[in-house]
């Protein structure tokens with residue numbers, strides 16, 4: 001109990017300091033956080049995880065169609081592609097995608113959008129989610145509404161919230177790169193490609209918040225969807241752990257479940273989504289996840305099974321965590337060895 005009170009006091013003090021140095025106020029956070037709504041998430045997901053996208057397998061027509069939708073949303077919100085890029089795509093050649101597992105994938109693309117920081121534009125916060133899924137098998141479309149349609153649309157809403165804040169004079173101090181990864185289901189290829197071909201130096205990349213499956217609940221939480229698993233936040237940085245905790249305590253009030261943060265957990269989720277390609281390069285990374293369920297990697301992972309209020313709250317936690325990372329005075333300290 002004492003620890004919790006201490007942490008929230010520190011948080012209030014640190015926000016107080018930030019107020020003096022810029023126009024960004026803690027009072028603004030709920031306003032923008034609440035622009036992330038269950039309704040808008042549902043609108044986006046009903047398109048991204050529709051049959052028309054044919055399960056979004058890497059390099060397929062369906063995936064490209066889903067990618068076009070994402071880009072149309074960034075354009076509608078006037079969120080540009082990043083500085084130094086020529087469009088919203090990071091092209092990944094088939095040779096790279098197929099090298100590891102000897103597969104037969106076509107060329108594919110990560111998709112990126114960018115909000116430039118006002119005070120430390122060269123320091124980059126990455127928020128990531130993969131938009132590929134496993135396609136069509138035996139004539140059945142695997143819509144991947146939770147995996148990872150949920151993270152994909154969360155990213156759209158988080159970007160929109162930051163864009164709204166910027167428009168009203170409360171833009172982030174650091175730059176934010178929104179990265180929709182391809183090739184995750186085939187072996188984290190998109191994030192590996194980005195980490196080997198980063199648009200911004202990895203040394204300037206302050207953290208990655210990765211979102212993969214946040215629209216459902218697992219068996220262990222059958223009685224309540226008011227939770228999210230937090231994985232990896234304390235592996236490299238005690239700051240990142242504290243920032244997630246405080247952002248949650250102050251604004252979102254989910255139960256943060258650290259079960260899968262245990263390095264000995266046999267599921268090894270820490271190694272199984274895109275943040276790992278940042279973490280292995282020493283970048284503090286946190287993975288938000290709802291756990292698996294009966295529809296995981298089944299054609300029944302459909303939009304109608306998504307719990308949109310829970311999805312919104314988890315996306316709001318990613319947003320409030322990102323807000324602090326993008327606006328606090330110093331980047332999160334690296335004081336752990338990741339092991």
Ligand SMILES: [Zn+2]
Pocket residue numbers: 130147148184212213273
């Ligand atoms: Zn996934």
